Amino acid sequence: MDFQISGKRALVTGASSGLGEAIARMLAGEGATVIVHGRNEQRANQVTENIIQAGGKAEVAIGDLSTDEGADAVAAAALQGGAVDILVNNAGVVSHKNWPDAMPDDWMELYNANVVSYVRMIRRIVPQMKELGWGRVIHIGGGLAIQPIKEQPHYNATLAARHNLSVSLARQLKETGITSNVVSPGAIMNPMVEEWLVNAAPKFSWGTELDEIKYRAVQDLIPNDTGRFGLPEEIAGAVLYLTSPLANYVSGAVIRVDGGTIRNL
Structure with missing residues (x-):
């Protein structure tokens, strides 16, 4: 099946390992040029090299998205090779602190790393998508955004914020040719x-x-x-679909890939 993304340029944040790496590999396998973002230069370079050795096209962008300076560096590196058609906001951190030990500073730090980092990349990449008249913004959320648990309250809240901002962005991008959607994974091995x-x-x-x-x-x-x-490749498959012109009529959606863990109508 042709997902029609050959020749597109895709920036995948947090792509130096794990889920982000699986997404980058799958998009590259469909012919997209993937910009592999990470904070660890060695790991990001290794993923980039692996994609190239497999016959794909890949570039690297290093920077800490929890700071404006880091986001500037990543955006500059991504745009150096040309316009970016696809932004996959995946980078983030997990905290296992609970209500008694998650202090206000912990909430602020996690919100900056998991939510404001997404906003930073939206602000730097989406404006040039408007000039293209087409684009894809995909946010990685999670089931805890929909059905939070008593543990990790600050982490639950950041996932909910990702879902919310993605739908708001979809409304803002009305009739621009750019869509904004969420892929919400379950527990991934x-x-x-x-x-x-x-x-x-x-x-x-x-x-x-x-x-x-x-x-x-x-x-x-x-x-x-x-x-x-679940497997990382199963999440990457949902992302791949949303990046494609085949998903032109999907915007403001949350696609759950969780094996039916979250049970709502």
């Missing part, structure tokens, strides 16, 4: 999650075999209709 599950298994009596541990952890922590954790 990665090496860090796998390590945590193995270490936590004795405490929760999840067994000793990895497949059993994963299955029982899903039942206890994130019961869903698929009975498993």
Whole structure:
């Protein structure tokens, strides 16, 4: 299937590892030139080189999006090679603090890293999309934005803000040819999650075999209709669709890729 993004330029923030890397690889595999953003130059360069070795086109942009200076540097690097058609706002951080120990400064720091960083890139990339008359802005949100839990209140709130700002942006971009949407992942498997599950298994009596541990952890922590954790590539697939002209009629939407974890009509 041709997703019609060959020749497009896509900036993926937080693409030096994990979900962002999976998104960058998939977009490059469909013919887009991907700008791999990260704070760690070595890791970002490695992802960029891997994409090129696989036959894709990739560039690198280094900077800390929690500062105006870092966002300026990333935008300048991304635009140096030409206009950016697609912005995937993925970069962010997680905090496991709870209500008793998440102080106001923690809320401010996380909001800056997870929400204002998105705004910084919107302000630097979207204006030139208006000149193109076409563009895609995709924000990575999360199920905790829709059904928050008692833990990590400040993190839950930043995800909700991402969802909200994305819909607001879609309204602002009415009839410009630019769409703004959210992809909302469920619990995604990665090496860090796998390590945590193995270490936590004795405490929760999840067994000793990895497949059993994963299955029982899903039942206890994130019961869903698929009975498993998601994969980064499954989130990347939803992003790929939204970047495509095939999604011209999708804007202001939240696409949940969570195996049915969030249950609402």
